[in-house]
Amino acid sequence: MKAAVVFRKGEIPQYAEFPDPVVKNDHESLITVKAASIKHLDRARASGKHYSTENIDQKPAIIGSDGAGLLEDGSRVYFFSKEGTVAELSVADKKMTVPIPDGLDFPTAAALPNAVMGSAMGFRFKAGLQEGETVLINGATGVTGKVAVQISKLLGAKKVIATGRNESALQSLSALGADSIVSLTTSDEEFKRNISDIHAETPIDIVLDYLWGHSVENILSALKGDGRFSHPTRLVSVGGMRGDTLQLSSQILRGTDIHISGSGLGSWSKEEMNLLISEVIPQMFTAAVDGKLSIETETIALEHIEDAWKKDIAGRKRLVVLIG
Numbered sequence: 490m491k492a493a494v495v496f497r498k499g500e501i502p503q504y505a506e507f508p509d510p511v512v513k514n515d516h517e518s519l520i521t522v523k524a525a526s527i528k529h530l531d532r533a534r535a536s537g538k539h540y541s542t543e544n545i546d547q548k549p550a551i552i553g554s555d556g557a558g559l560l561e562d563g564s565r566v567y568f569f570s571k572e573g574t575v576a577e578l579s580v581a582d583k584k585m586t587v588p589i590p591d592g593l594d595f596p597t598a599a600a601l602p603n604a605v606m607g608s609a610m611g612f613r614f615k616a617g618l619q620e621g622e623t624v625l626i627n628g629a630t631g632v633t634g635k636v637a638v639q640i641s642k643l644l645g646a647k648k649v650i651a652t653g654r655n656e657s658a659l660q661s662l663s664a665l666g667a668d669s670i671v672s673l674t675t676s677d678e679e680f681k682r683n684i685s686d687i688h689a690e691t692p693i694d695i696v697l698d699y700l701w702g703h704s705v706e707n708i709l710s711a712l713k714g715d716g717r718f719s720h721p722t723r724l725v726s727v728g729g730m731r732g733d734t735l736q737l738s739s740q741i742l743r744g745t746d747i748h749i750s751g752s753g754l755g756s757w758s759k760e761e762m763n764l765l766i767s768e769v770i771p772q773m774f775t776a777a778v779d780g781k782l783s784i785e786t787e788t789i790a791l792e793h794i795e796d797a798w799k800k801d802i803a804g805r806k807r808l809v810v811l812i813g
Contacts, residue, residue: 492551492576493794493810495535501798502535502552502575504791510572510580517580518560518568524599525556525574526786527797527808529728530754551576553810557589557599565589567598567770575794575810584763587770592778596786600807601636604784605773606765607727608637608697611752612644613769614761616695616723620645623691625684626667627708628699628730630658632784632807635665637697639782640773642666648691652704658805677707684711692720702732709737714744721746727753 490509493502512519535552551573558579560566567589568574568581589598608626612618624646626637630653641649651667653659659670671683687693688711698705705724712722724747741747750756757765776782785806789797797808 490577524595604636622694699728700731701729
């Protein structure tokens with residue numbers, strides 16, 4: 490079969506022949522893949538820089554961790570697979586498949602779940618978002634950040650504050666549900682003042698962060714208490730686009746009711762992963778069919794994977810590989 494294959498760690502995936510996958514037991518299904526999205530996770534894993542690949546010896550492997558396609562009986566499913574998904578065929582555990590509802594196309598079904606995972610899992614299981622709460626999404630102008638704005642409203646947030654660097658993308662977030670926007674291009678002092686003013690008017694219950702690094706340092710500084718009772722805030726890291734580390738003052742932890750956690754591979758329990766498959770993704774698929782949740786995609790054919798891998802996707806869209 491044809492597939493997008495990384496032969497050596499750090500190399501660009503090649504359009505190449507690869508052995509067909511083999512169903513090993515009754516718990517697995519053979520899937521004819523129709524679409525698979527390319528995410529930061531896939532690029533990081535292909536390069537060997539993602540924490541989940543640190544102890545894995547690189548050998549020729551198909552890229553991709555999820556996709557959308559057809560079971561042998563013609564049923565349409567979204568699926569996860571450890572065997573790679575940017576290929577004509579893949580194998581998945583039957584427990585790791587989700588039916589795709591009528592009205593949802595393969596590219597959207599392939600692109601949406603990864604964008605959903607960080608935010609929906611973070612909101613539900615790490616932050617425990619309650620209806621009527623105020624949410625700040627740091628780094629909301631990217632693909633996943635825009636989805637997070639929409640999901641926060643779907644899950645009951647009363648007010649959503651969005652930050653970002655791209656001014657045009659930041660302004661567009663109002664149409665997706667953002668109630669306030671704060672630019673990351675201002676000075677540190679102005680940014681902290683803006684966050685402090687919002688926090689004083691409408692206390693921030695949850696910070697969902699895609700950036701980490703200096704912007705989070707500024708947010709924590711803006712939320713810092715002064716020795717009086719402070720409003721409890723849950724900060725959940727779902728990305729590190731602006732750095733992997735930050736400097737954290739112990740005074741912030743001592744003087745502020747702040748709770749910091751992360752949402753990603755390795756932080757979710759088996760029960761939470763089961764709920765992702767059985768509840769979270771189906772709920773979000775239904776929202777997409779009903780027009781309450783959207784994601785922008787740019788599609789390419791499988792044979793163009795090498796050129797697309799090096800290409801910057803304009804308009805903050807998710808790259809989706811169409812197969813067959």
